[in-house]
Amino acid sequence: MLAHQDVVNPDGSDKLLLLLDIDHFKSVNDNHGHLAGDTLLKRLAPILTRNLRRTEDLAARYGGEEFLAVLPGAELETARDVAETMRARVQESTIGATISIGVATVVPAEGQRLEALLLVGELPDVKRLREEFAPRKTELPTITVEIPPAS
Secondary structure (H helix, E strand, O other): OOHHHOEOOOOOOOEEEEEEEEOOHHHHHHHHOHHHHHHHHHHHHHHHHHOOOOOOOEEEEEEOOEEEEEEEOOOHHHHHHHHHHHHHHHHHOOOOOOEEEEEEEEEOOOOOEHHHHHHHHHOHHHHHHHHHHOOOOOOOOEEEEEOOOOO
16 A cells, blocks of 8 residues: 555655545444445545645545645645645545545655555644644644654
């Protein structure tokens, strides 16, 4: 899944990370069953990937109903535009769901592998970001996260 971008940060630059969450996904599973939830996930993924702008951008399921998109080298405004486009396309689609998105500027150590970015979702600042976008606010919350080098 992540092989095409094995080393994320050869140049030490910041990466933009979109954290996406399907709104009210638990109720889909509870009311319609896990098969319906799985179908929703499968229908959402291509909408997200179609709205990436460059071949080096990556969208992937992070866990449960959460997805992330890594936009290496993107500017914050570009990441916000991609996030808003994704949100709008999902809302306009026929999949019957909406998503909430947070934008994080991630500062990984030089040469850090993509797996380190996947741990970002467990950092306290990112958990706070996810809590901020949980109420489905229209303004995209943003944070900056610095990832220390592996010891």
